[in-house]
Every structure is written in structure tokens, then in C-alpha cells.
Amino acid sequence: MNYYSLNHQSPNVNFKEAAIRGQAPDKGLYFPEYLPQVDATLVQNIESLPEAEIVFRVIQPYVGGTLPDEVLFRIVSETVNFPFPLVPVTESIASLELFHGPTLAFKDVGARFMSRCLGYFLKDEKKKVTVLVATSGDTGGAVASGFYGVEGVEVIILYPKGRVSPVQEQQLTALGKNITALEVEGSFDDCQSMVKLAFMDELINAKHLLTSANSINVARWLPQQFYYFFAYKQWSDKTNPPVVTVPSGNFGNICAGLLAKATGLPLGPFIAACNANDIVPEFLQTAHWQPRKAVATLSNAMDVGDPSNFVRILQLFDRQLAQLKEHLSAESVSDAETLATIKDVFERTGYLLDPHGAVAFHALENYQVQHPHSKGFILETAHPVKFPDAVKQATGTDIAIPEVVSTLMQQPKKAVAMQPDFAAFKEYLLSR
Numbered sequence: 001m002n003y004y005s006l007n008h009q010s011p012n013v014n015f016k017e018a019a020i021r022g023q024a025p026d027k028g029l030y031f032p033e034y035l036p037q038v039d040a041t042l043v044q045n046i047e048s049l050p051e052a053e054i055v056f057r058v059i060q061p062y063v064g065g066t067l068p069d070e071v072l073f074r075i076v077s078e079t080v081n082f083p084f085p086l087v088p089v090t091e092s093i094a095s096l097e098l099f100h101g102p103t104l105a106f107k108d109v110g111a112r113f114m115s116r117c118l119g120y121f122l123k124d125e126k127k128k129v130t131v132l133v134a135t136s137g138d139t140g141g142a143v144a145s146g147f148y149g150v151e152g153v154e155v156i157i158l159y160p161k162g163r164v165s166p167v168q169e170q171q172l173t174a175l176g177k178n179i180t181a182l183e184v185e186g187s188f189d190d191c192q193s194m195v196k197l198a199f200m201d202e203l204i205n206a207k208h209l210l211t212s213a214n215s216i217n218v219a220r221w222l223p224q225q226f227y228y229f230f231a232y233k234q235w236s237d238k239t240n241p242p243v244v245t246v247p248s249g250n251f252g253n254i255c256a257g258l259l260a261k262a263t264g265l266p267l268g269p270f271i272a273a274c275n276a277n278d279i280v281p282e283f284l285q286t287a288h289w290q291p292r293k294a295v296a297t298l299s300n301a302m303d304v305g306d307p308s309n310f311v312r313i314l315q316l317f318d319r320q321l322a323q324l325k326e327h328l329s330a331e332s333v334s335d336a337e338t339l340a341t342i343k344d345v346f347e348r349t350g351y352l353l354d355p356h357g358a359v360a361f362h363a364l365e366n367y368q369v370q371h372p373h374s375k376g377f378i379l380e381t382a383h384p385v386k387f388p389d390a391v392k393q394a395t396g397t398d399i400a401i402p403e404v405v406s407t408l409m410q411q412p413k414k415a416v417a418m419q420p421d422f423a424a425f426k427e428y429l430l431s432r
């Protein structure tokens, strides 16, 4: 299996190269040369197969021999060594809880897989490897946790000041060691564009072997397929495939689900649930792609004004909008609707959603008004404790703080202040 750049101006590379580079030299995203269909026996027997075996069989063709089977098996086993329960919330909506990993959000899966792959690929590298990552919330914590203490790898995380929750900020800034957090006086889009510019800069690249840990990296994107298989495994009515609703910001997570479906996992239609950053819902309606500055919302990990993974979704459907719309719809949900959903679901069922899961829940309920007999699940992408203010605002109650979180909150914060200015960032990188 090789990967080509969606900009078509760079040579094709194998999984190892794509994982190390992150982005193709022509700034395109890497995309698999072909879509390996999942083995029919995997789908038929899924209920009796162990998680590690399922995901090993799913990911093996994508890795294309760049990792020995026994190394790959160890990596996937460590990647999914926590639960992924599909919890019924109402008669027709279940919640796929993706927050049982070390940083309480779904990004642990991609980050754990990627950091272990890079650790293996770069174990004999002489130059210092620097992972650059821009985060709108949970990426940074997951990446920091995944790489913490990995020798020869330095991680530099850029995050928008005041736009991540206190728990998220602690997860970025408390670790230290080979993890450095830069607190940028700007938005997530500023952070992302500084990272993009660094990758294009000759001087920086001469000094650092740069790699990207954002969701554009194939080693983060592809393993996000795993928990769609786990959801299907737990879905009891196999003759009625579930409607899948994904809270979406940069569109990596939903793109992985659509890839799983395109390669043979029997899932129903997908709904991309967005907050006020409604570039994709607008695109599906008007066929115009109009990236904008991100606006701040309660579901801050989805505050993305130019969702970079969407080009991969287009590619999955041969750039045919009509074909895409058969599988994917999208909806924008306001902060007021998000809060009302948290409150309503909590009062009706006792189930506590985080703001991201609530955006998805609201979108799926709206879909079910149009499709009254449909059933589905949402991806609950983060633990509600990461967003205590929103939860309190919605329900009037304080959320119980798990011990891992209270310990974390007592650690000192270590962050470097940074202007949203590439020259300053460049100087910083060159000084290291």
C-alpha cells in the first residue's frame, strides 16, 4: 500500500514515510492508493472476535509491511486497551463512549497509535525529531500523553490562549519533560497556520526533522476507524444498520468512519454534527466551500473554520457531491441548543453529555424527526468533566471530579507565551 498526495505534485510514499512526513511536500494530504475491502468473515464473526484482532486485521493492509506483524499487533493492542462501550441513552439513540482513555477523549486512539508507530520508525534516527501540533482542545493532551517520555522525540504544542478548558490546558502544560506547550494569543486557525508555515520553512527543516501530529497524519487518521468496528460489534440489530452521528471540527474522525463504511463495514447514513462553524453544512447545501475564521463555541474542539480533512471525504466519493450526499448530511447546532440538549437529556434519562456529544445528540434527534423509525448512535468524544462550566450552566449541578483529574489540576502549569506571528515562532524553533 502506498499513499499519494491529494495535490498530486509529490511522489507516492509508503506508510512509514507518510507517518513521518505528516503532510506531502506539495502540502497535500496523503490518501491510500486503493481502498482495501475488509474481509467478509471479519464482519460476519465480529461479535466473537477480540478487539485487538479486529483492529489488527483492519489496519494491516494500510501499514503495508512497514511494521512487522508482531510489532503492529503489540501497537494496536496497546492502542485499544481501554473500553469503548456503546451505552443506550434512549429507545433510539445510543452513545459510543470514546472517553475512557488516558486523556478522556477519543483523540487518545489516534495519538497512541501514531506515537507508537513513530517511536518504532524513528528509533535509529540520529537527528532530533520534533512533533509540531496545533490543538483546538483535545489533540494536544492526547499527543502529549502519547509521546510523553518517548526518547529522541520532542513535542511542541500550540494552543489558543483562553480557548481551551482548564482540564484541557492542564493536560497540555503539566507534563513537561519532552513536551512543550506554547500559549498563542490567537485562535486555533492561527496556531494551525503557524504550524503549516513551519513545515514549509527551509531553515527550520534544516534544523529539525519535523513531523505533524494533527489529524491529517495518516497514522492518526486511519486508526480512528477502530471504534466504528467496536460500535458495530455491539450494535444488536445487525439487519438495521445504525445512523452514525459524529461531532465534527476538522473532520478527521468522521472521515475515518466513512472510510470504514466505504471498505465494507455495514453502517447506515452519517451525520456530521457541527457547531456554529458551519462550513460543511453550508457546502453540502450550496456546493460552495467558504472557509472562515473560526468562532468560539461551547464545543471548542470543533471550532474550526477550514476543516482540513474534508478533502479526503470528497476523495472517498470521487469528488461527486451527489454521491457524497447519499451517505452524509450535516447540521449546525447553536450553543443554546447544545445547552438545552445537555439539560433535556440529563433530566429525561440521567445521562450526562459533554457539549460535543450534545451537538451530535441534537443533530441525530432532528434527523429522527424526519426519519421516525431510524435508530443510531452518537460518538461521545469527550468526558463531560472536561467541560464543567457548560455542564453546570446546563444542569445546575457540579459534576463529580474523577481522581485522575483532581491530581492533574494540582500540577503547576508550564507554558511559553507566543504571539500569533510566524516570525516569532520561527525564531523560537531556531533557538532550540
Ligand SMILES: *Cc1c(COP(=O)(O)O)cnc(C)c1O
Binding pocket: 105, 106, 107, 137, 138, 139, 215, 247, 248, 249, 250, 251, 252, 253, 254, 301, 302, 356, 381, 382
Ligand atoms: C477533536 C474533537 C472533535 C472533532 O474531531 P475532528 O476529527 O476534528 O472532526 C470533537 N469532539 C472532541 C471532544 C474533540 O476533541
